[in-house]
Amino acid sequence: MTEIIGVVGSGTMGNGIAQVAARAGYAVVMCDVKEEFLQRGLNAIDKSLQRDVDKQRLTIKEKGGIIGLIKTTTNLEALNGASFVVEAVTEDLNVKTKLFKTLDRITPPVAILASNTSSISITKLGAITNRPDKVIGMHFMNPVPVMKLVEVIRGIATSNETYDKVHSLTEKLGKTALDCQDSPGFISNRVLLPMINEAIFALYEGVATRESIDGIMKLGMNHPMGPLQLADFIGLDVCLAILNVLYDGFGDPKYRACPLLRRYVDAGWLGRKTGRGFYEY
Secondary structure, eight states, rough: OOEEEEEESSSSHHHHHHHHHHHHEEEEEEEOOOHHHHHHHHHHHHHHHHHHHHHSSSSSHHHHHHHHEEEEEGGGGGGGGGGGGOOOSSSSSSHHHHHHHHHHHHSTTTEEEOOOOOOSSSHHHHHHHSSSGGGEEEEOOSSSSOOOEEEEEEEETTOOOHHHHHHHHHHHHTTTEEEEOOTTTTTTHHOOOOOHHHHHHHHHTTTTHHHHHHHHHHHHHHOOOOOHHHHHHHHHHHHHHHHHHHHHHOOOGGGGGOHHHHHHHHHTTOOOOGGGSSSSS
């Protein structure tokens, strides 16, 4: 019988995770709160796979087979047969806590529950379940089908057995697992977000234009994307949420979010997904 992987959330990260899992041959149940969100997620998967067909990296038949492995549902109870569930819902502790309590109730006791959180404590999420040893962080990078890294985060109670299984699964998905301990922002965002925040401060203080700031980091540091453009790509609301987690977790003023970032989020200028952030789309 094909192993079932549950994915909660069908947005950019969720549909990307569903796609790579199905491509690796797993049966996927992708769950979200509305049919329209699921349809949008399936359309994104279809478009992504079609690009591979156009580049002759995939046949039409193979593409159909991958999509055929993905079932969608608005009912979380449909995950009751999953041996592994990864959530990719909004970066909010209350939302994730409620979800993990439900997943703990409906999934088999042996199922591993993973979070795609970019900053929230895995230890906290594990503690509200009856299986903290089977709760782990799997922080995929965006866009999931392209980016090789999965940052694997162990909570204080995560067992070695759970870690080994997740490490093995990550490799089967064609990704590279690099691990770290449960600390605010983990490694990726603890290093990345202060850089983005400092770029926003430089813009806020009028040190340089957005084009100069991004151009200097691209041409001088060989970054593929400037920090302001990257912030737009991530979502300014997500950037602010992660900075708040860092600030609260460490109590260090170096993680204080720039007032300009807060103002943009208040205005609903969240980056590429809303058509406006530090750039217009």
